[in-house]
Amino acid sequence: MPLIANADVIRVTRVDSCGRPVCGEDNGWVFDCFASLGMSPNVDDGEDVEYKAANGRVCGFRRGCPVFKGFDIELNFFEIRPEFIEIVTGNPVVYGYDSKPIGYDDCAVQCNSGFAIELWAEVLGADACAAPGGSADGAWLYFLMPWVTGGMLGNLDVGNEAAPLTLTGSTRAGGAWDVGPWDVMAKNVAGAAGPLLTPLGPACHRRTIETTIAPPLPGADYIPVTGGLCLAS
Template sequence: MTRLDGCGRPLCGDDSGFVFDCFASLAMNPVIEDGEDVSYKAANGRQCGFKRGCPTFNGYDVELNFFSVSPEFIEVTTGNPVVFGYDGTPIGHDDCSVACDTGFALELWAEVLSEDACDIEGAAAGSWIYFLIPWITNGLLGDMEIGAEAVTLQLTGASRAGGGWGTGPYDVMPTNAQGTPGPLLTPLGGTCHRRTFVTTTPPPEPVCTYTPVGEDCVTPVPVP
C-alpha cells in the first residue's frame, strides 16, 4: 500500500508505505453501467436495425479480507488516525470518517506456480503475477464481529482512473535482458484502472509497519 495525495500521486515520507502478507483474499469487482440499446423500426413495425448499447466501465470495487489488525495499515488505507501508546508505539486506531479526497495505491504479487514458470526469461528466483491499482479512494472498514474465532476484517474501496502514479516509486519489473529491476516502463493511460503482468522482480519483504517512500513522490504540504 502507498499513500497518495488528492491528485493520486505517491506522497514522500517515512510513513507513506506499508508492506504485509497477512490477508485472506482480494476481490476486484468491475463496476459496469449498461448502455442503452437502440432499435430502428419502420412505419409498419418491422425492425430495420439494432445496435447494442455500449457498457461503461466505471472501475473496480475493491474488497480486501485480512487478519492482522495493524493501526498503520488502517491509517494508510482509510485516513483514520492512529492511537499511540506512552512510548510512541502504534497500539490502535480511531474510526472517524471516510477519506474521499485522498487515497492509496495497491500492489500485489501472486506467485506463478505452473510447471512452465521457470521457462520465463530471468526467472531463476521465481516469477510472479503483478497487479497494480494505482488509485483507490473511499477506504472503509466493513462489518466487524467479535466472537470465539479470530477476527477477520474487510477493507473496501473504489478505484479511480487517472491520477499521478506515473511509472511508480518502486522497482517492479526487469528493465533489460539482464533482469535489472526498475519501475514501470510506461505509465497507465488516463482512463485505466488496473495493470497486470508477469514479472521476475520479487515482491518486497513484509514488515507490517510503516515503510518509507522517498523517490518519484511529492512532498506533502505542511498543515498550518
C-alpha cells in the same frame, strides 16, 4: 498469462487527492496476512436504441456501449495494524505513552485521498530461470491498482472464532502514478530491478504484468516511499 499458484504479498502506498504517490516517510505498508483480494468490474451496460415502426417491425437498432467505471475491491485480511488502516481509510492512528501505535479511530469515509494497492501472486509454469537474466527466486503475476478511494472497513464480529476484517473501496482513473515509486520489474537483460518501463496511462484502472522481481518483505512498520518517480521530484 501463466497459472496463478497463490497470492503472496500486498503493498499499499499513500496517494494524494490527485492520485499522485506521496513521497517520504510513513507512506507505505507491506503485509502478507490476508485471505483474498477481490477485484470486481463496475460496468454500466449502456442504453440500447431501437426504432420500431407502427406495424411492429424494427427499423433500426443499436446496442448500448458498456461503460467501464472501474473496479470495486474487497480485501479480506486478519491482522489489525493501525498504520495500515490509517493509509487505506485516512482515519487517524491512536498512540500510547511511548509514541507507539496502539489503535485507530473510525471517523469518516475519506474520499479526497486514497491509496495504491499492489498484489504479487506466485505463478506456475513460468521457467524464469531459463530466461536471460532470469531470477532464481521464480516469477510472479503482479497487479497494480494505482488509485483507490473510499476505503472503508466492513463488519467486525468478535466472538469465539476467527475475526477477519474486510476493506472495500473503488478504483479511479485520472491518477498520476506514472512509472511509480517502486522497483517492480526487470529493466535490462541482466534482470536488474527498476520501476515500470511504460507509464500507466491516466485513463487506466489496473495493470497486470508477469515479473521476475521478487515482492517486498512484509514488515511491522511504515516503509518510506523514496524511489522511482520520487527521485525526480
